[in-house]
Amino acid sequence: MEINSKIAEELRLTEEEFERIKKELGRTPNFTELCAFSGMWSEHCSYKNSIKWLKTLPRKGGRMLVEAGEENAGLMDIGNGYGVVFKIESHNHPSAIEPFQGAATGVGGIQRDIFTMGARPVASLNSLRFGNLKMENGETDPKTKRLLSGVVQGIGFYGNCFGVPTVGGEIYFEDCYHTNPLVNAMSVGIVKIGETVSATAEGVGNPVFFVGSATGKDGIGGASFASANITEESAEDLPAVQVGDPFQEKKLLEACLEIIKTGAVIGMQDMGAAGIICSTAEMSAKGKSGMIIHLDKVPTRSKAESESDSGMKAWELLLSESQERMLLVVKKGHEEKVLKIFEKWDLPCSHIGDVTDDGKLKFFLHGNLEAEIPADLLVLGGGAPQYDRAIAKPKYLEKINAFSMDDVEDISENHLKDIAEQIICIPNIASKRWITRQYDSTVGAANLSTNEPSDAAIVWVRETGTALAMTTDCNSRYVYADPKKGAMIAVSEAARNIVCSGAQPIGVTNCLNFGNPFDPEVYYQFTEAIQGMGEACRKFNTPVTGGNVSFYNQNPEGPVYPTPTIGMVGILDDPKKKMTLDFKNAGDTILVLGEMKNDVNCSEYLHKIRGVEYSKAPAFDLDEEFALQKFLLSAIHDQLVQSAHDISEGGLLITLMEKGFHRNLGFEVNDIPGLRLDACWFGEGQSRVVVTCNSAQVSSLKQRAALNNIPFTIIGSVTTGAIKINGEEWQNISLWKGKYDNAIEKIIAE
């Protein structure tokens, strides 16, 4: 086969990239080598269209011990000799094709990123996007229902068996995700500082071990190209989506953590995107070494057609994305210790090669040299290309900026209840219990939010006696309306949720889901969102520890909303001092901290009830937000509040309802003078938190708020269950809870 730019193009490499490969290699690559470049220079592995911008994000400072991009995930100090490792990653494209396995392997992949560093995963979260559950005719959308059910079952299947609790997440339904659902999975792990493992290959002659599941033809090219039009005939009928085996991964976890303790491990990396080629290249490049790998020693699932045939070709072995596999470099002479532990856990392990010092990766199959490439040439930060794409301000922003709230008439008092009943049943607002109950959220016996809910999930760390608060957040409609401000809001809301739980935010992981980067309007959204995110992360002193970029979430009808999902972790020194969101006692005073604004922009109310497609992002000011959070955290520390819950989707009224549900307590409140009715009850202006105080706390809090220039509005009091608004009796809180709890279940059942 003659290797030319046409074949390169079929492997998703541009002509310019093909020329670059020839120049760097000093010759034309063979097919196997070209496949290696295709995988490694793919967007997924090389971040070629995003890395320039990602580098503008704050990546050090605070409690950072390992910076973004240095290892598989970032590491932060949580005190008492321990660190937290966390990361979020997308599995959008596989989940769109095969929701169950796509989501399951997404969960499996992110867990490996955590334990490959030596950390034990202690909590999972996710962030999901689907099309609207109901079609325009009011019937349940069968496609969305199938995707939702499959994704939720897949996440449960993998996480529940693997034994890590799914403690938090978020989910939104919008038309733009109908063809392109988003499935982002986050994992948080704990590691003793000093017991972490690096993804490196060092020491000439040190053996390279391959451990875990046998390699099959699944997921070949998942990182770079749809395998269908590759020249090799056999690939055509094979699934592009990998298949997950959580039991195998559970054994891999325990075995790897046990092996790290022996001190025999030099480096370790899981095999995710671009399989063996990626782990060998990245480990060698990091260790400034090379490797000789005998691909015929890799255990395979494919049937051999003859004695000399392993059933898989060299390029297939290099690119296969079969799950639950790890690559280890072990100290020479310590092999026995390692093999014994893998045998204990019944994990197949083979010595597939050795570390060299010439910087080259040499892959042999049955004694034939199939590929020889300098490792550094393949990787990000080495030879992989970096691009800056064209930017154009999107046309739709004109429509957004042309919108004025005055174009929409305010509601009248007698419509308030009617609208509240509709809003509480919008799937973006309603209880997600149909989903969350399918996840094991209590394994680990450390979820402190099961019985006492907070805005962020709180997980007890037995080893340190402290707790971690964690959340995923992104209202992508806000980002669509104003990419920069929307991304700032995503970071701020995550931090607000952590602070409302009584914890101090420490770091961020991000999953940047966008459309096609070659579309200048999409690239505008991307670059603006990065700038907003960076500004907010600097403000909150929450460096970005790592994450993932997912471009091409686009179909002929257009891209998804720009969705830069934020995963944030915070520290709670004394778990007993966590703050919860629910009303505690009838008679407590209800008040809003932060300014009540005359703003309905971008709200669920305006979008879903009033049908306004284009409106500006809600009111937001970063300094105001920061001041509010600082104030609230100190008030919580000094025990001046009984509960705290931020105002987010649905507005003030929904926030009050949610505060009442846990203990079936109601509220008696009145309109705030000077505001539109809809803005008062359903507006989503940012930087506001509803807190309750007992009679002893109110005056101290008020005094302190005045001192710190924090707007403070008393709006009413907690009741034993009745809801009374402007003197009008609504139904009891338990009836509203019924509507809220059952809304999604009812749509699914239809």
Next chain:
Amino acid sequence: MKFGVVVFPGSNCDRDIFNTIQSDLGKEVEFLWHKDKDIKHFSTGDCIVLPGGFSYGDYLRCGAIARFSPMMQSVISFAHKGGRVLGICNGFQILCESGLLPGALLMNAHRQFICKNVHLKGNDHKIYKIPVAHGDGRYYANENILDDMERNGQVILHYCNESGEMTSESNPNGASRNIAGIKNKPGNVIGLMPHPERASNPLCGNSDGIRLFEYFEMN
């Protein structure tokens, strides 16, 4: 009273129950590896725990392979000698597969994994709030066996609502007669689907698990 916690390769509640026994119950406890056989140092007054999880992946019937493990052979003879055995969730499934307890655990009637707090009523008429987390927790046995077990007081936990009524709404998985936990005729082998070890630390906001161990006379 000493405890041994069996670790199958897919156990994932082994460390949770170990911590509960050690820290919350203040008892001596050790792990027992599934490939080992030796439990001679346990006397019949001691207790072997089969924890929750997915023993050998459970891609077949849950617990169907675990019963053949070397450690289970020792646990089965230990139980036959009157030794105390407690199976939680996957452990309960393994006890039924091993024939140490009657009946079987089928896929939940709604065919979904379910994780939530449930209320349980014991023969002591007390109510316990404990989390469940399982996909195959629907207890099933034929009517004669069920009648027999009830007559003998072998059904030790029923799903109920907050006020103790055994309603169908309070049954999370469609279990026969709301059964959440049972014991064998002599009373030395106990199996239950809910997870008391997840409700044993005051930090979690629920210590009903400790009360449940008291009810089992394991405190």
